[in-house]
Amino acid sequence: MRVSKLAKVASIALAFGLVASTPAYAANLQGSGASFPALLIEACKAPFASATAHTYTYASSSSGTGQANSDKSIGDFWMSDGAYTATTKRSSLIHIPLVAAPVAILHNIPNSKTLQLSAATVAKIFSGQ
Structure with a gap:
């Protein structure tokens, strides 16, 4: 039985369409680390799954x-509040700034109602000067 050239092309196109429209596999990524970005990571979970058909879980700790x-x-990805400078760091590790948010500076100075710090003073405090 001879199959027409059009039927062959159509069946190949259909097969390709079915394969291309579904992911080859659905990954379930595992992450862990800082609690600071946890709410953002959780908020991105549904859009990520919808766009990629993949899922992830994140264990918020430290x-x-x-x-x-x-x-x-x-795991597959990790979060940290600061740059990772340990000598044990793998050379293949990529550090990408992900979350920017305000940080409150709390103080305990008796008999003081307000504390006003300049940007330069705050920078010196956080740089250890």
Whole structure:
């Protein structure tokens, strides 16, 4: 039985369309680390799943846990509040700033109702000067 050239092309196009419209596999990524970005990470979960057909779970704990899990290759991604400068850091690790948010500076100065710090003073405090 001979199949026309048009039927062959149509069946190949249909097969390609079915394969191309579905992901080859659905990944479930695992992440861990800082609690600071946890709400943002959770808010992005549904749009990420909708756009990619992949899912992820994030275990919010601490920056130290994220860095330690990175060292041990536990999971697929890790979050930390600060730059990871440890000597155990893998050379393939990429540090990407992800979240920017205000930070409150709390103080305990008796008999003081307000405290006004200049940007330069705040910078010196956080740089240890």
